[in-house]
Amino acid sequence: MIVDAHLDLAHNALDLGRDLTLPLAELRRKDPHPEVPVVTLPALREGGVGVVFATLWVDPRRYPGPENAHRAALRQLELYLRWEEEGRVRLLRSRADLEAHLSRWPADGVPGLVVLIEGAECIRQPGEVGFWRAQGVRLVGPAWNRTRYAGGTREPGGLTPLGVELLEAMRQEGVALDVSHLDEAAFWEALELFDGPLCATHSNPRALLGEAEDLSNRHLSDAMIRALRARGGMVGIVLYNLFLEPGWRRGLPRLPLDVVGRHLGYVAALIGWDRVGLGSDFDGGFGLEGNPLGLDAPADLAKLAGWVPEAYRQGVLAENWLRWLRGALP
Template sequence: MWIDGHLDLAYNASLGRDLTLGLGALRACDPVEGQTATVSFEELRRAGVGLCLGTLFAAPQTNDHAGYTDWRGARAQAISQLEQYQRWQDGGFIRLLGSGAEISAHAAKYDQHPGDPAASPLGVVLLMEGADPLRDVDDLPFWHKEGVRAIGLSWGKTRFAGGTAAAGPLTERGRELLAGMRELGVAQDLSHLDEQAFFEAVELQPRCFASHSNSRAVLKLGSAEGNRHLSDEMARAIGERGGIIGLVLVDSFLKGGWTLGDPRVELQQVLRHAERYAELIGWDKVGLGSDLDGGFGNEKTPLGIDQASDLGRLAEVFPDEARDGVMGGNWLRWLGANL
């Protein structure tokens, strides 16, 4: 069973995409323009992806998007996405998983029935990407009860910490939230967290991983322009705490300076990021965090990855002895031990 550490399934549904369709049918009626869809439940099953971290992602207001402006608006988006996951579970398309025992049982059943969606639907562990849907730390038990097992404090800047393209340290709210997460056993996703907040955050909640983050050194970026990516020191800090780092499959995060219209990046470039992490923290702490449905289509994916079922081509680039771990075994071990 392969595991993807980061998919924005319910957010895509909020855009009008019906992931219960086959990919061809989805593309034929796709309401999202300029992003050729790569992910549906059928595609993930064809790929052998039996489990993922599925996000609750509340989109903030921007010049181009009418998103949330306060925690109430963020909460409304996250609740709507939570209800979508619950409807999918009721329909038999996914199975929400909230403990290591449930994950182990799901993996065993999937291995027995890998091609049968009725017997082994996609397992989903809920990950909140950006903590603004929480009113404050006292709201954390509600989300834990609803199945959220990991939270990333930031996407862009939030009330809790600086994030992508929005530098800043942890706030006092952020410190309180991390303390509450540690007490409840809610893991911390470090992807998108700005470096000014990162090193304090891993001390406050060391049960951590980076669901979808590539190597700043491979991209040859400095800390300012590369704050979306992990420095070697950040990667080592995750590895020292036993965490996993998921590799992102978007060309601009694989090759520095890549822009739409350039030739698509070769799969060997994914291997370069993986090798950098393996050198720093070991192959056993490298995983997949494709983000294949994260606001881009196959126009921006590596050459050969036109849809989720092409992930087998990615698997072929990893060393034989590391392949099973990177494609799922490392995440399975970490989730089984930490949820």
């Protein structure tokens, strides 16, 4: 089994009009976008991806303001629920759901989805955390770029007073914190305030990326990575070429696969191989050409085991995230 801790499935289906129920080859023939798609539900099954952290991600440029974001996120959630009714996925809302899924998955290959809010603008006010939890949301990332709750990518800043309230509501409701996209100031403030389960679903070590303006606060400092270890957290490596090598730009050749190995190894040296996993972000605003060479479909995630010591390979591919989920799910 492979666990992928970050995929924008509903965004791709609803905002880009991609029918993710199709085989990947068929979607590629039909898809009009310049970014070649990498993920469909059949491709996840064929690739042995058994658990996905599936986002409710609402593009603030397309859906400005909390009301618009709220409606868009509800539509995304409804899609996941419809897929579940159709037997295409299983939503994992509890540890019991996870264990039942793991017992059934070898026979049927149905992907299990853990629902994650990425960028919390769709939570119109902190008191709505309980509503979203009741709908099945189990993680919230307060930032994407800056939100009403926190500074984020390219837009630095700490937690706002509303952000402090959001974290308290998450703590009370037992919803986990995804620190990906949080500005470092907001990260440290969050760790002071939030004592629940936390992780970085799709972030890379800043030390390998330099201080490029468009990356400087998107990823994790060494101190942030060590702090996640101290709090029982995980780091999922994101596989976008620009987040692996800051000199890469669209139109350049795809990076060699060993660049992912450098990021995996760097994080493992700080916190151990037992706290490292994958958060591919496949099709998260980029497509096939934005991935390292050889990562053309979900099945190719298994290739990354070649850069992991043999004793830890299954941990990085799946077991580390499964262990974290057993502690984070109610």
